[in-house]
Structures are given as structure tokens and as C-alpha cells.
Amino acid sequence: MAWDEWDQLKASAAERHSAQMQLNQLPADRGGSGGSGTPAGGQDLQHSAKPWNSAATTAHELGVSTGTSKTSLGKGHAGMAGGLEGLASLAELKTVLTSWENRLKSVADECDALEPKLRQVPKDLGGVDTATGAKADSVKTPKVGEDK
Numbered sequence: 001m002a003w004d005e006w007d008q009l010k011a012s013a014a015e016r017h018s019a020q021m022q023l024n025q026l027p028a029d030r031g032g033s034g035g036s037g038t039p040a041g042g043q044d045l046q047h048s049a050k051p052w053n054s055a056a057t058t059a060h061e062l063g064v065s066t067g068t069s070k071t072s073l074g075k076g077h078a079g080m081a082g083g084l085e086g087l088a089s090l091a092e093l094k095t096v097l098t099s100w101e102n103r104l105k106s107v108a109d110e111c112d113a114l115e116p117k118l119r120q121v122p123k124d125l126g127g128v129d130t131a132t133g134a135k136a137d138s139v140k141t142p143k144v145g146e147d148k
Contacts, residue, residue, distance in 0.1 A: 002089045014082045047122065047125045047126075047129060048122075049122030049123075049126075050124045052119070052121045053118075053119060053122065055116075055118045056115045056116075056118035057115045059111045059115045059118060060111065060115045062107070062111045063107075063108045063111030063112050063115070064108045066104050066108040066111065067104075069104060070100075070101055070104040070105065070108070073097065073101065073104070074097075074101065077097050079095070080093065081139050110145060
């Protein structure tokens with residue numbers, strides 16, 4: 001690819017993806033922040049349990065399928081020892097089998113450990129949201145036109 005063509009591709013990509021910073025607010029074209037400190041439209045920033053629970057379900061499913069794969073791998077190798085007796089490749093095959101069994105066990109163990117932690121996150125965040133909201137609500141701010 002010619003350098004000129006590469007420069008054109010980079011310039012085209014840069015035009016499509018102009019970088020803008022946006023922190024916890026609605027995009028500027030949607031009105032920004034309302035007068036009460038909440039985003040325009042009156043919606044508060046909230047978290048959702050759905051992505052955390054979805055990740056926990058995925059971790060569980062991966063753990064189960066990894067365990068099933070490990071069992072299938074063991075069954076697939078069960079009858080090979082007799083047919084390959086005396087061949088140098090038998091020792092290597094056993095080494096590879098052991099290595100994969102260890103890897104699959106590690107993945108399954110990690111998934112088993114991760115699932116309950118992922119399910120706990122939305123519960124913990126809900127408590128933090130409530131506590132933070134109470135602290136924010138306790139701050140007294142003067143209204144427009146009031147003396148400070």
C-alpha cells in the first residue's frame with residue numbers, strides 16, 4: 001500500500017471519529033444539565049444489574065462447557081494408550097493431555113470463582129448509590145434568588 005493511500009485512509013478515519021470528551025452528562029446537542037443538577041429530561045444517573053448478571057451467567061456457562069470439554073478430552077484419550085504402546089509419541093500425547101486438562105480446570109475454577117462475585121456487584125452498587133444519594137441530598141444549596 002502506498003504511503004499516500006495510507007495517509008488518505010488515516011485522514012478519512014479521523015474525520016469520521018472526531019474525539020470529544022463527555023463525562024457523566026448528556027451530549028451537548030441534547031441540552032446538557034438541567035437547572036436541578038439532573039440531566040435534561042430529569043433522569044438521574046443509575047446503574048443496571050443486567051450487564052453484571054449477564055456476565056455472571058456467561059461465566060457460569062463457560063465453566064460448565066469447559067468442564068464438559070475436559071471430560072470429553074479425557075474420554076477421547078482413554079483408548080489411545082493400548083494402540084500406541086511402545087511409540088515415542090505416547091509420552092508426548094500424555095503430556096499434552098495433562099497440560100490441557102490443567103488449563104481447562106483452571107478456566108473452570110476461575111469461572112466458578114468469578115460468577116458469585118459478578119452477581120454481588122449490582123447489590124453492592126445499589127447500596128453505594130443509595131448512600132451517595134443520601135449524602136448528596138443532605139447538602140443544602142441556595143436556590144436562585146436566595147441569600148447565601
